[in-house]
Amino acid sequence: xxxxxxxxxxxxxxxxxxxxxxxxxxxxxxxxxxxxxxxxxxxxxxxxxxxxxxxxxxxxxxxxxxxxxxxxxxxxxxxxxxxxxxxxxxxxxxxxxxxxxxxxxxxxxxxxxxxxxxxxxxxxxxxxxxxxxxxxxxxxxxxxxxxxxxxxxxxxxxxxxxxxxxxxxxxxxxxxxxxxxxxxxxxxxxxxxxxxxxxxxxxxxxxxxxxxxxxxxxxxxxxxxxxxxxxxxxxxxxxxxxxxxxxxxxxxxxxxxxxxxxxxxxxxxxxxxxxxxxxxxxxxxxxxxxxxxxxxxxxxxxxxxxxxxxxxxxxxxxxxxxxxxxxxxxxxxxxxxxxxxxxxxxxxxxxxxxxxxxxxxxxxxxxxxxxxxxxxxxxxxxxxxxxxxxxxxxxxxxxxxxxxxxxx
RNA sequence: GGUGGGGUGACCGAGUGGCUAAUGGUAGCAGACUGUAAAUCUGCCGGGCUCUGCCCUACGUAGGUUCGAAUCCUACCCCCACCA
Numbered sequence: 001x002x003x004x005x006x007x008x009x010x011x012x013x014x015x016x017x018x019x020x021x022x023x024x025x026x027x028x029x030x031x032x033x034x035x036x037x038x039x040x041x042x043x044x045x046x047x048x049x050x051x052x053x054x055x056x057x058x059x060x061x062x063x064x065x066x067x068x069x070x071x072x073x074x075x076x077x078x079x080x081x082x083x084x085x086x087x088x089x090x091x092x093x094x095x096x097x098x099x100x101x102x103x104x105x106x107x108x109x110x111x112x113x114x115x116x117x118x119x120x121x122x123x124x125x126x127x128x129x130x131x132x133x134x135x136x137x138x139x140x141x142x143x144x145x146x147x148x149x150x151x152x153x154x155x156x157x158x159x160x161x162x163x164x165x166x167x168x169x170x171x172x173x174x175x176x177x178x179x180x181x182x183x184x185x186x187x188x189x190x191x192x193x194x195x196x197x198x199x200x201x202x203x204x205x206x207x208x209x210x211x212x213x214x215x216x217x218x219x220x221x222x223x224x225x226x227x228x229x230x231x232x233x234x235x236x237x238x239x240x241x242x243x244x245x246x247x248x249x250x251x252x253x254x255x256x257x258x259x260x261x262x263x264x265x266x267x268x269x270x271x272x273x274x275x276x277x278x279x280x281x282x283x284x285x286x287x288x289x290x291x292x293x294x295x296x297x298x299x300x301x302x303x304x305x306x307x308x309x310x311x312x313x314x315x316x317x318x319x320x321x322x323x324x325x326x327x328x329x330x331x332x333x334x335x336x337x338x339x340x341x342x343x344x345x346x347x348x349x350x351x352x353x354x355x356x357x358x359x360x361x362x363x364x365x366x367x368x369x370x371x372x373x374x375x376x377x378x379x380x381x382x383x384x385x386x387x388x389x390x391x392x393x394x395x396x397x398x399x400x401x402x403x404x405x406x407x408x
Numbered sequence: 409g410g411u412g413g414g415g416u417g418a419c420c421g422a423g424u425g426g427c428u429a430a431u432g433g434u435a436g437c438a439g440a441c442u443g444u445a446a447a448u449c450u451g452c453c454g455g456g457c458u459c460u461g462c463c464c465u466a467c468g469u470a471g472g473u474u475c476g477a478a479u480c481c482u483a484c485c486c487c488c489a490c491c492a
Contacts, residue, residue, distance in 0.1 A: 045443095047443070047444065049443095049444050050444085054444075054447090055447080070443075072443080072444080075444080075445095102443095104443050105443090107443075108443045108444090109443095109444095109445095111443090112443090112444075112445080113445070116445080128445095129445040130445085155443080158443095160443080222443090249443080251443065252443095253442090253443095254442045254443090255442080255443095280443090281443095282443040283442055283443040284442060284443085285442050286442065289442070301442095301443095302442095302443055303442050303443080304441090304442070304443080304444045304446095305441070305442045306442095307444085308441060308442085308444065308446070308447095308448085309440095309441065309442095310447095311446080311447050311448080312440085312441065312446080312447075312448070312449090313447095314439095314440090314441080323438080323439080325437095325438095326437085326438080327436085327437070327438095357447095360447075362447070364447090365447050366447095
């Protein structure tokens with residue numbers, strides 16, 4: 001297939017594939033194929049907003065077993081700028097991460113940077129928190145930037161509203177997200193078409209550096225609708241009408257709404273979601289949230305909590321969580337999590353980790369972040385093997401019981 | 409020995425008659441964090457209790473003035489600087 005001649009048209013399609021390996025109830029185990037490799041699901045994706053999973057090197061992330069990590073359109077646009085990254089060969093070359101990547105669109109910043117932005121139908125004007133300059137992100141611009149970044153998956157530019165948003169606001173965000181999805185889709189298609197036209201050249205005549213820079217990216221839509229089931233349904237149906245898609249994201253959850261509400265929304269969407277596309281629950285979550293999501297048919301997760309909590313001294317354990325700064329750990333020779341196989345847990349005693357936080361050495365932040373990432377990645381691996389074995393229900397029930405028995 | 413300055417809660421350090429159990433900061437303790445403006449933020453931090461309040465003990469020590477003192481007066485102890 002790669003030996004001379006025009007690249008077959010189906011090559012692009014084959015680059016993005018999702019295969020279901022097993023299901024148990026709504027829980028699914030699958031294999032997602034992306035241009036930079038395969039992802040076995042369910043899977044947790046660490047967040048590397050600025051092209052780095054805070055505090056951890058790509059090599060360390062690789063060793064956690066993470067199969068993909070995220071970058072952020074808004075933040076990478078501000079620093080170093082998408083042109084810089086494109087010139088360096090794209091996000092993969094830039095970061096040296098050779099596995100799949102996904103970029104978030106900046107839609108979440110519409111929510112998180114409220115106060116620094118103004119929304120209009122055209123797009124969102126942000127005032128940069130870095131230097132105060134005004135930057136406008138539109139669906140088209142978000143696609144342009146993500147195309148330049150060159151991740152395997154680009155996310156649609158959406159309008160995220162708070163979890164407690166009243167119906168009217170949730171409706172507005174949901175409908176705008178759909179209108180913006182049309183613009184994202186046609187804009188992204190233009191980039192794909194441009195790239196595809198290159199394929200009329202014989203592959204053998206394309207210099208290797210251009211081959212490696214071959215734009216290979218898919219676009220995933222985001223379902224919105226706040227906490228209102230009917231809006232969620234409408235959002236999903238509207239999204240599907242605009243398909244087909246190689247993956248579908250559920251956004252606007254875990255942004256302040258109660259957990260049962262998030263579960264209810266997932267349950268409302270699950271029967272309508274296509275079986276043959278991965279479902280990505282954005283911004284989730286804590287360990288228990290992963291299992292609750294998996295049980296409701298979610299395949300992919302991302303969350304900053306692993307690294308943020310790690311930096312702030314909270315480590316996840318099978319039995320709940322622990323404050324690494326706590327006086328209880330003083331002098332302890334026990335491993336952080338005796339059941340964990342990460343570098344932190346197989347090397348350092350609790351008393352040393354606590355000490356690192358007390359003296360405010362950056363190593364402490366890194367080691368606990370590393371553990372938390374591994375903890376979630378491993379949870380995904382465990383869930384997958386139990387789904388394949390048909391033992392997911394009982395295992396996850398027991399896991400959650402133990403996890404909630406002490407702490408959260 | 410003389411002169412001047414000073415002794416405040418674990419530490420540093422404000423406060424110079426009542427609003428002071430006593431500003432701040434540090435240390436200590438606890439908590440929060442979910443598509444990252446976060447190595448951040450919040451609370452507690454003399455003791456006790458029947459704990460939206462009450463009672464003790466507290467600003468070197470001992471007295472005194474005053475309705476009322478960490479704040480004014482006296483003596484003593486200690487520390488620092490300079491002079492002998």
